[in-house]
Amino acid sequence: MAGILVYALHDDEGNFNKNSLGAISEAARLAGEAGGEAAALVVGEVADDACAALGKYGAAKAYRAKGVPEGLAQPIVDAMAKVMQDEGFSYALFGGGLLGFEIGAGLTARLNAGVTMEVTKVKVADGKLVAERPILQDSQVADVGYVAEPGIIIGRLNAFDANEGDGSADVVDVDVELSPWSSKATMVQRGEQRGADVNIEDAEILVGGGRGLGAADGFGLCEELAESMGGAVAATRAVVDAGWYPYAAQIGQTGKTVAPKLYLAAGISGAIQHKVGMQNSENILAINKDQNAPIFEFSDLGVVGDLHKILPKLTQAIKAKKG
Amino acid sequence: MKICVLVKEVPDAAVQKRIDPGTMRLDRSGEKNLNPFDTHAIEAAMQIKEGGAIPVEEVIAVTMGPDSAVRALHKAVALGADRSVHLSDDALAGSDVCATGYALAKVLESESPDLVLLGQQSDDGECYTIGAVVADHLQMPSLTQVIKIDVEDGKLRCERQAEYGYDTVQVELPAVISVGDAINEPRYPSLKAIMGAKKKQLDAKANGDVGIDGGMVGEAGSKTAVLALNPPPAKEAGEIIEDEDTNETVEKIVAWLDERKLI
Numbered sequence: 001m002a003g004i005l006v007y008a009l010h011d012d013e014g015n016f017n018k019n020s021l022g023a024i025s026e027a028a029r030l031a032g033e034a035g036g037e038a039a040a041l042v043v044g045e046v047a048d049d050a051c052a053a054l055g056k057y058g059a060a061k062a063y064r065a066k067g068v069p070e071g072l073a074q075p076i077v078d079a080m081a082k083v084m085q086d087e088g089f090s091y092a093l094f095g096g097g098l099l100g101f102e103i104g105a106g107l108t109a110r111l112n113a114g115v116t117m118e119v120t121k122v123k124v125a126d127g128k129l130v131a132e133r134p135i136l137q138d139s140q141v142a143d144v145g146y147v148a149e150p151g152i153i154i155g156r157l158n159a160f161d162a163n164e165g166d167g168s169a170d171v172v173d174v175d176v177e178l179s180p181w182s183s184k185a186t187m188v189q190r191g192e193q194r195g196a197d198v199n200i201e202d203a204e205i206l207v208g209g210g211r212g213l214g215a216a217d218g219f220g221l222c223e224e225l226a227e228s229m230g231g232a233v234a235a236t237r238a239v240v241d242a243g244w245y246p247y248a249a250q251i252g253q254t255g256k257t258v259a260p261k262l263y264l265a266a267g268i269s270g271a272i273q274h275k276v277g278m279q280n281s282e283n284i285l286a287i288n289k290d291q292n293a294p295i296f297e298f299s300d301l302g303v304v305g306d307l308h309k310i311l312p313k314l315t316q317a318i319k320a321k322k323g
Numbered sequence: 324m325k326i327c328v329l330v331k332e333v334p335d336a337a338v339q340k341r342i343d344p345g346t347m348r349l350d351r352s353g354e355k356n357l358n359p360f361d362t363h364a365i366e367a368a369m370q371i372k373e374g375g376a377i378p379v380e381e382v383i384a385v386t387m388g389p390d391s392a393v394r395a396l397h398k399a400v401a402l403g404a405d406r407s408v409h410l411s412d413d414a415l416a417g418s419d420v421c422a423t424g425y426a427l428a429k430v431l432e433s434e435s436p437d438l439v440l441l442g443q444q445s446d447d448g449e450c451y452t453i454g455a456v457v458a459d460h461l462q463m464p465s466l467t468q469v470i471k472i473d474v475e476d477g478k479l480r481c482e483r484q485a486e487y488g489y490d491t492v493q494v495e496l497p498a499v500i501s502v503g504d505a506i507n508e509p510r511y512p513s514l515k516a517i518m519g520a521k522k523k524q525l526d527a528k529a530n531g532d533v534g535i536d537g538g539m540v541g542e543a544g545s546k547t548a549v550l551a552l553n554p555p556p557a558k559e560a561g562e563i564i565e566d567e568d569t570n571e572t573v574e575k576i577v578a579w580l581d582e583r584k585l586i
Contacts, residue, residue, distance in 0.1 A: 011487050071485070072492065073455060074464060098451075098485050102467055105455035108421050109428075112539075114546025115420050117450055134555060135448070136340045142347075143551040151546070154452075184464035184495040188480070191487030205585065229586065237484065241470050241505030247488060254468075254484040262585045283583055284561075285576070296563060301579050305566025313573045318586060321577060 001127055002149075003036040005089040006059070007080060009099055010042070010070060012190060014050055019095030021057045022160035026122060027093050028058020034124045036090065037061070040169065041083055043068040043076055048171055055169035057162055062169040063087075065176045071190050073102035074182040081110045082176050090149045091129055093122075096157030096276065098254055104154040116144040117154040118272070129153065137294050138272065157253055157276040195246025198232065204261045205231030208251060208278070209239060212267020212288060212307060216244035221311040222266055228318045234258065236274050252277035266307045270295025287311070324437035324496070326368045326382045328404060329427060329457070330361040332395035333446040340447065347549040348417060349447055355391060357398040360442025360502075362509040367472060367502050368440050369403040369510070376474035381405045383434060387415060387427055397520040401512035406524035408434065414530055414537050419545035424456025426530075426540050431461060433533045438479075439499040443468045454501035465499040466492055470506050 004027040009017040020040075027038035040059040042051055044066065051062040065079040080092060080103060092107055094100030101117060108115040120141075121132040131144045131153050200206060207226040209219050222233045235245040237252055251258055253273040263281035268274060270286070270293055278284070279298060286299035287307045296302040303310065334340050335354040343350045365384070372379035384399035384407040386392050396407035410430040418426060431439055439457065444450045451467055458465030471482040479494040483503070494500070512520075530537060538544055562579075566572040580586050 009486065017486060071490065072466075074459070077459065098468060098483075101451040102455045102465075105420070105424075105452035106459045106465075108452070109424055109456045109459035112425075112546070113421065115452065115456075116547060117420075117452055130550065136342070138555055140342065141553045141555050142342075142549045143553065144547050145550045147546050147548055179462070181458075181462045181464050184498070185466060186493050188491040188493050190490050191485070192489040192491070194489055238505060241484065241503065247484070254486060262580070262583075283585065285579070291563075291565075296561070298558065298561075300561045301576070302561055302563045303566055303572060303576065304563065305569070305572060309569050310566060310572060310576075313569055314576055317573050317577050318580075321581075321586060 001031070001034040001036040001129070002088050002090045004031055004038050004091045004093050005080065005084055006038065006040050006093045007076060007100065007103055008040040008042050008054060009097065010044070010046060014046055016054070017095065017097065018162060019097050019155065019157060019160070021162035023093050023095035023155055024054060024057040024059050025163040026160035030122055030124060030129060034127050034129065039063060039089070041065065041080055043079055044070040051171045052168045055167035056164050058167065059169040062171050063174050064171055065174050068176050068178070069187070071187050072185055073099055073106055074185065075178050076103050077106035077110055078178050078182050079174070079176045080107050083174060084111065084150055090151070092150065092152045094154045096155045096159055096253070100154050104152045107152055111150055113150045113152050114146045114148070115152040115154065118156045119153050120156050120159045122153060137297070158257055193247060195248065198246055198248045200232050200234045200249050200251070201256055201258060203232035205229045206234045206258060206260045206262070207231055207264045207266060208234040208236065208268055209245065209266050210236040210268035211238050213239070213244070214308070218267070219245055221308070225264070225311055225315045228315045228322070231262070236268055265295055265299070266311060268295055269293045270298065324377055324379055325434065326371065326379055326438045326440060327385050327431055327434055327436035328361070328364050328368050328382060328399065329439065329441035330365070330384050330386050330395050330399045331358045331445050332356070332386065332388050332392040333358045336446065342552055344552070346417070347552070355394070357395045358442055358445045360444055360446070360504060361399070362402060363504050363506050364440040364442050364502050365399055365402045365404060366507045366509040370507060371472065371474060374474065377477060383408060383436070385430060385434070386410065387423065387430065393525065396525060400523045401516045401520040402509065408526045408528060410528050410533065412530040414541045417542035417545060418540050419547045420452055420456060421546045422540045422544040424453055425460055425544070426535055427453070428457045428460030429533045429535045430528060431457065433528070437497045439463070441501045443501040443503050451501070454499050458499035461499065463497050463499050464494050466494055467501040468503045469500050470503045472500065472506070
């Protein structure tokens, strides 16, 4: 194997994304086993020392495409494709998140390469990479191999842990010519926060609300219950996009990742995109009227019933118990 | 302008899905339905057409799949599409994401659309990816998981959630946009529209009709192979309570919480 190239996403302040750093560590581990080296690709005006610091996570080189804007996929497809081809990388690896899906998919078309997404684990067999992808609501895991190189692997959110050690990456500047269609989408505003700023990451008890609440005011039930337990309220993407609850409280694929002592899911179906953000909670209690909801497959206690009846009584009972 | 909406027939949500161990492909027998996310894409097309910010001559539903996929097209037409195109060819069976994206791009090319819309994911597999694959083949700008589209001066102003919050992105046409389910509430088709759907023009196309290179699709053109299927890591099944008497249910929940020192 000739090497693995990882896209390292960063925010407007230049902080690298945790999932990208995890993907770099994973690439370094795989390169150690299969031969070749792990490298990262960074776009935009990122400082030398910030790029070199990717070496701490296992990148031997950091390719920097200064003229390529961050935040939209297609210019980064141009950069990834150029470095993959010029330097002869065997695989491209992306940490979980939205941009990784888009860039990986675009790269598939550009390089006529195989792609596997929602990957939770990567292993080496005969010097090649094999991606493990859970399918059919995580009821089975497919081992996916690549017929030819290069291959593209898109991780699931939080699939790869970032391991920080010593090391410094060599920073290599690359000139990338953008495809004509890559500059036809332009960012007007990036990373707008909508709604109140709430902190859910430090809470030991979280009451999460989903579509099953029925309407925005259903969150009142969650807030009362959370208050009775000294916890906070979180939400699914569907209800945040619908404007029922602030973005800062969102858990999942494009939101926050939490691991409280108790996660009480009220009216949440448990789609993979939500699951990846809360499955490491110590105790998961789900209330849902649909007995086939996927959330029951990974909850410790599942209650099949109407949350509008159960939540108010539960709040009362907890208050009474606490006196 | 001309809008093509990519749609897909998927196993109905109520069907227990399984992989055929012989072919390593999804067993597609049983009840099928139009992919729910695609109904949002059709609705988005209808809202652009009815919105009047840009004249829309035609909305065309496009699918790739076996004969039965015609029913997904009928449903798409009942929801408002003017006509439909069905790419069907035995040589397409077993196509992976790379091969499927290529084939869809070829059939779309034959329609020269100004806008391609699709649902952000299919109920049965290729999460989030197909739009971006198609876009790169068509050499069009693209954005996925979009929850708001406005037409302004012949361009699209799109909003979506990304890693750091909401992004607003301006996209020039022609473009490929995948939409999330928060973008709209799809309308219900009228009985008249359902009855009339089968009478609308439906063009059947084979690989040769749209210039698909047979070596780039199907199993021969796929770049990935499923090597094995394994059960997921074992997880202890949780306890399930059916709420019959809510007071009793609440008592059980409180006892469970108490046992774990969560109160």
